Amino acid sequence: MNSEALKRAIVRVINHAGFTLGTGFLATREGHILTCWHVVDGVDSLYVQFEGDDRRTAAALSFDLSDSDADVAVLRIPPPAARAPAALAPAWEVGDPLWSYGYQYQEHFASGFPVEGRISGDTRLHEQQLIVVSGTDVQRGLSGAPVLNLRTGKVAALVNAKFDDRGIGFAVPIAAATRHWSTLTDVFAGNSTHLRSATAELFKAMGYQVHLRPEPLVTGGASFLAELATGATRLRTVVACATGFQQTVTGRSDLESAVLTLQATTARERLDRAFLVTLDRIAPEAARVAESAGVVLLTYDELEGRLIDFSAYLRHVVHDYEHFEEFADFGRLPVIEPLRWCDLRRFYIDIGCFDPLDGREHDSARAAFREFVADPGQNLVSFLGDYGTGKTTLCLQLAYELARDHLENPPGSRIPVFVQLRDLDPRTGVRRFVMDALADAGVRITDSTAFDIMLRGGRFVLFLDGFDEVADRLDRRGVLLLFNQISHLTQGHSKVVLTCRTHYFRNENQTFTALMAKTMTPLMQEIHRRDNFRILELRKYDEPRIMDLMSRYSPDYRDHWRWMKETYNLADLARTPILMNIMMNSLSELLSLRPRQGVDSAGLYDLYTKVWLDRDDARSEVTIEERARFTEELAWRMYRDDRLTVPHEELADAVAEFLSGRGSLDQDQLDTNIRTCNFLARNRHGDYQFAHKSFMEFFVAKALVRQIDDWSRPGLWPRAVPYEVSSFVSELLEPSDAARLKQASLDRANNYFLRGLCMDVQMSLGDTVNDEPLIFALAASPDGSLVASGQANGRVGIFTASLDPVAELEGHEEWVRAVAFSPDGRYLASGAWDNHVLVRSLPSFGIVADLLLPDRVNTVCFSADGDSVFCGGYDRVISMWDIERGVRTGEFVGHADTVHHVTLNPADGDLVSCATDRTVRVWPAARPGEAESVEAQDEPIRCLGVSHDGQYIATGSWTGELILWDARRLRPIWRDESHASMINSFAFSPDGQFVSCSDDHTVQVWTTSAGGPVATLVSDDFVMGTAFSPDGRTLFSGGYDCAITSWETTTWTRERSVSLSAPHEHHDSPMGDA
Structure with a gap:
């Protein structure tokens, strides 16, 4: 073989993004490519x-077939073709001339170099x-390239590594892999061993x-005996393996003889089954011959499907989906438990989705999923959405479709496996x-190796909900460890679907960076590069x-929808699947109320839960x-103990304790009371859980509102209240509660979590502490002569x-949340919760612009x-x-919730918000429109700053996490x-240092290097504003x-403190001394 002939067998080994990893070459007509292990190690696609x-x-x-050693x-x-x-030949002698051909590492160039x-x-x-080679420029992308011995015309080695800059390098000899090469040559030759x-x-x-x-x-085959213990008996199977059968049934063929x-x-040795395994495609005639003799004839790829039978499980999935009415009384559990919560066959509506990586909108999430399954370069897709956006129901629908397809066409489809991660004990893995979960569904896989083989081979779609x-x-x-475990499932041809509320991550990069510790392990650095x-x-x-959905519930859907659009906020709430489901299941009650002031999310949950709790039950003794x-x-x-499930025994004890004095209840009555008053259902492990996490969050909010007078009780606030609970609390509280909230938010004896919640709720209620000169914002003028406070x-x-x-300047009627000087010192702007921005000229402080906005101003x-x-x-x-x-x-549109901060990047003039x-x-300030860059944190972002x-x-979160970007x-x-x-x-x-201030009464001083704050300045209360x-x-x-x-700022010592609590004159008159 000359160099030109060999060149046609050489390949560029690349990743999904098209970057060169190394070189390889075709070693067999069957499609075996040889390269170096280090070229492909750790690369999934x-x-x-x-x-x-x-x-x-x-x-x-x-x-x-590979050998990393x-x-x-x-x-x-x-x-x-x-x-x-x-x-290939292992022969070589010192001095033999060599030729090779490879590619530039980490480049997109499709052409190589000799x-x-x-x-x-x-x-x-x-x-x-x-093998030591000399006079050769062994570059990194050449790894795995064939070393052609020009004397023999055969490939004697694979390029391995560069030794020095004098043209010395190493190659892996074919003969060095003798132990492994014998296995390879068996396969190349079609040997059955x-x-x-x-x-x-x-x-x-x-498990055999x-x-x-x-x-x-x-003839030409190899065989073994396989035994599987099933209880007290053993299943004994003879397995023969052979290739190259002549699969026609004319005369006495090799296949017929083997069968x-x-x-x-099987008859002589009293065995239970016989398998004949081949690499060849099986003709129908051959299959009929084997079937008539009671021999299982199949290819290697089909074998695992026969060893583990998924057909019963898949039939259950299809049956449970199509017969929702069987679970109405919470008797038998479906094989995928969440199928009991909604009649998807009647009410599932396909939803659209957006891919933030390529910017594409998909009208059908189901079609986007099919595209993902068909893409060999993709192993994991994350379906993101806020609570109640239909992530779980989408996965249930997809699982049903996959199960149905697999029953109809097993070779061309995958097996769905749906699990709820809420039940995961992280220690289990x-x-x-x-x-x-598969074992619970009746599918027993005895060894994790078998699971890995099937997963890598593309047998499953794992839905991790x-x-x-x-x-x-x-x-x-x-x-981080949890996600690391999930990432290990994304190997080979595996397909994993992960659902998550949006705030955890938005793109592949954020998937890791949002969960990353301050420093990454080498393993996570490798994962971070995956695409x-x-x-x-x-x-x-x-x-x-x-x-479409309303038409499935009521023939009068057009009239109902017209009324919903006329009711404030109701049509907007209907866009969220779970809220729409709540509306449809309590439609008559909703229509009877005819609310004039509109409905919020908490109002819908309250109405729906009251309808549920009011269900007639002759056996129930609980009001x-x-x-x-x-x-x-x-x-x-459950919220206090940070768990999503409760064991049946504990729940029974809690009911008995709650109903103490009511007399004894028999087990049936107890079970009825549990089911009718808690929106709970028992899972197959005997534990109870809320049907949807948002129901638990709603009831936690109701419990908080009920005990508002006890909010200052020690120990009531174990941690920061999640945003979802805080939102429900805001909607459930009455304006008459504002005074108590105000008192609690200002009481320094209360902990941070309580005071923060009270202030957040006050804000949402539109009530503010406007009789105190609390400071929310500070700004220093460009010439350094003035400081302004909001x-x-x-x-x-x-x-x-x-x-x-x-x-002291008047003009606003509510909190002044923001102040800013213009870069040239001409103006001072202030933004307040009276929906106004006032712009004043300096030095007179006269108002030159009064800008009215649609809602409260933060920045x-x-x-x-x-x-x-x-x-x-x-x-x-x-x-x-x-x-x-x-x-x-102009307008910059894109944020889906309240904007807290916007500032200008001094370097390029872009807006950052x-x-x-x-x-x-990040928005180009000169071109109002949509943001050019978007990244997410795992909590609402309260503030940010940009270096000079x-x-x-720098960004700061709801719970106190600081991120430097x-x-x-x-x-x-x-x-x-x-x-x-x-x-x-x-x-x-x-000088590059920066400070952050917090509800924890501190200002912390930082450099842009990691390692914690370099100084901490302590205050007597929440610190809201800072300015250099x-x-x-x-x-x-x-x-x-x-x-x-x-x-x-050299020693970070306090110079002076001026109190604003003393009475002052107003407008532009001088204030009294501090």
Whole structure:
């Protein structure tokens, strides 16, 4: 073989993104590619591209044929047409000329480059036998390339590594892998010995004991006896393996002889079954011959399906989906438990989704899933959405369709396996958890190796539902380990579907960076580079889908929908699947109320739960009020203990305790009361859980509202209240509760969590503490002469740099949440919860623009030229206003919830914003529209800051997590949780240091290097605002202590503190002394 002929057998080994990993070459006509193990180690999605061909072919790594010790890897591709394999021979002599051909590492170039040199000898390195080559430029992308011995015309080795810059390198000799090469040559030659070895390993993995038979039972074949213990008996099976059968039934063919031999062996040795396994495609005539003799004839790929029978399980899945009425009385459980909660056959509506990686909208999430399954480069897809957006029901629908397809066409489809991660004990591990779930469904896989074989081979689609529900119970390290376990399932041809509430991650990069510790392990660094994950964000219902669903419930759906659109907020709530389901199941009650003031989410849950609790049950001895109260107490207990299930015995004890004094109840009555008052259902393990996590969150909120007078009780607040619970509390409380909330939020004896919740609820109720000069925001003028404060009493305080009072400006009627000076010092802007932004000219402080916005304002900043102001707040839009004309000139739309902060990047002029929707967004300020970059945190983002050089962004979360981001790539650099509560603002110094302030009464000082705060400044109360002087020598801070404090930044010592609580004159009159 000459170099030109060999070149046609050479391939570029690439990953899913098209980057070169190394080189390989075709070794057999059957599609075996040889390369080096280190080229493909740890890469899940492999492809090869032949020299001169633009097409790329998916390649599977054959673990059983590869040898990592010898640095030899074998890939399998479909047999290529018109491609001759390389000629192989181990012979070489010192001085033999060599030729090779390879590709540039980590490049997209499809064309390679040749190298020449000589074989100089051999050596041993780390117990590995290697050939030494010289005069050769061994670059990294050349690894795995064939070494053609030009004297013999045969490939003698594979390029392995570069030794030095003098042209010395190493190659793996064919002869060095003798132990492994014999196995390879067996396969290449079609020898049945290897087939027997692989088949025996599969039987072992399925729990069989294997005994090899020395004598062949069939011509050219190899055989063994497999035994499986089933109770007191043993199932004994004879297995023969052979290739190259002539599968026609004319005369006495090899196949017919083999079948008759196995039939006779089975009868003679009194065996239970006989298998004949082959690599060849089986003709119908051959199958009929084997069937008539009672011999199971099948290919190796079909074997595992016969060893483990999934047909009964799949029939159950299909039957349970199509017969929802069987579970109406909570008797028999479906094989996939959540199928009992909704009649999907009648009411499932396909939803749309969005792929944030490629920006594509998909009208059908089911079609997007099918696309994912068909893509060999994708192993995991995450369906994201907020609570009740239909993640679970989508997966149940897909599981049913897969089960139905597999029953109809087993070879062309996958087996669905659906598990709820809420039931996972992280100590068990995800793999064992899935195997146990299959065992519960009647499918027994005795060995994890068998599971891995089937998973890598593409037999399953694993639906892992509710990542957030288990992750909420773990610390950051635990979440990372959990995701690491899931990532290990994404190998070979596996397909994994993960559902999660949106705030955990939005794209493949965020999947890891949002869960990452401050430093990554080498393993996680490798995972971080993978590109086989996909994200699909589920869209809410649009009007046609709502109409379609309503038509399945009522013939009067058009009239009902017309009324819903006329009722404030109801049509918008109907876009969320779970809320739409609640409406349809309590429609008559909803229509009878005819609410005029609109309906919120808590109102819908309240109505629906009352309908449920009011169900007639002749056996029930518990009143509706008692049921509701017990449900609240149980939900609170589960929330307090941070769990989603409760054992039956504990639940029975809780009911008995609650109903003490009511007399004894028999078991049937107890069971009835449990089921009718708790929205709970018993799972197959005997534990009870809420039908949907949002029901538990709703009842926790009701329990909190009921005991509002006890909120200050020690021990009531074990941790920060989740945003979902806080939202329900806000909707359930009455405006008359505002006074108690106000008192609790200002009481410094209460812990951070309680005070934060009270303030959040106050904000949502529209009530503010406007009779105190609490400080919410600070800003320093560009020339360093002035400091401005935004206050709860609706005023803006003006001070000198030494904190002498200058003026107190009126004009707002509510909290002033933001203040900002223009970069040129011409203007001062203030934004408040009276929906106004006031722009004042300096030095007179006269109002030059009064801008009215649709809702409360949280943040303001100026354009680089100072001619425009940007505003953000509760309307979820960042608006741009021309100051001189007082008109809106643009909008930046994209945030899905309240905007908390917007600022200008000094380096490029882009806007950077954050919001309750847990995203950081970057917008080109000159082109209003949609954000160019979006990244997410795992909590609502309260504030952000940008460094003076524009290289860094700092964000602070609802619960006190700080993340420093690379502003150019919008990727996290490090994160820290030193703050014990919500972070309220950031300020960057010109020297690169920055500070964060928090509800935990501290200001923390940071550098851009990881390692924790370099200083901590302690205050008497929540610290809400910070600002550096332009020279960075002074830091100003202020908050709920109603004081502004200045700090010297060299030693971080307090210079002066000025209280605003004393009475002052207003507008531009001088204030009294502090």
